[in-house]
Amino acid sequence: GNSVTQMEGPVTLSEEAFLTINCTYTATGYPSLFWYVQYPGEGLQLLLKATKADDKGSNKGFEATYRKETTSFHLEKGSVQVSDSAVYFCARHNTGFQKLVFGTGTRLLVSP
């Protein structure tokens, strides 16, 4: 079936450390892929997206590349800040279906 698997958290890092949050997907067809961020007590905000293989989504220093050969969409940031502390959700949908399927979320904690 269609699903999204992401690494369990929490991920605890010091400020300016390198971040990777792994995400893999299973799907038929060619889904669009997304990373959403949720700050405490808030809804979800779209962080970045990629709609086809080899696309790289980027925003606020975060990047993720749509890898069809490994069915992955890992989130990376070269230097995290305390303000990046949040829960990050990987998600996918298939064109035409409009529904989103979310991973379990990964909590990131960045300390000064």
Added chain:
Amino acid sequence: GAVVSQHPSRVICKSGTSVKIECRSLDFQATTMFWYRQFPKQSLMLMATSNEGSKATYEQGVEKDKFLINHASLTLSTLTVTSAHPEDSSFYICSANFGQGNTEAFFGQGTRLTVV
């Protein structure tokens, strides 16, 4: 980008009462909205797809008589939790699709429901 507003952000109600949560698309028309439930430290669970002018489509295991959804206009969907019980306490989030192909989701701020 498109804005989705959800109200209230926080509500406390007594067991047995009903609570209505509103989801509005502020600067676009949304024929389809989605309602999610999020348990503490867990992912979002899609509850139902709200379709303007027709009945909502509920996901398996979601009680349609418990969670009433009304999508009476192109900018408003409501979720009513009927006869609420403490186990209904949760974070409820709505989203609406916008953009090319109507496939980009924009989320409301969420509603924290506490049933006492």
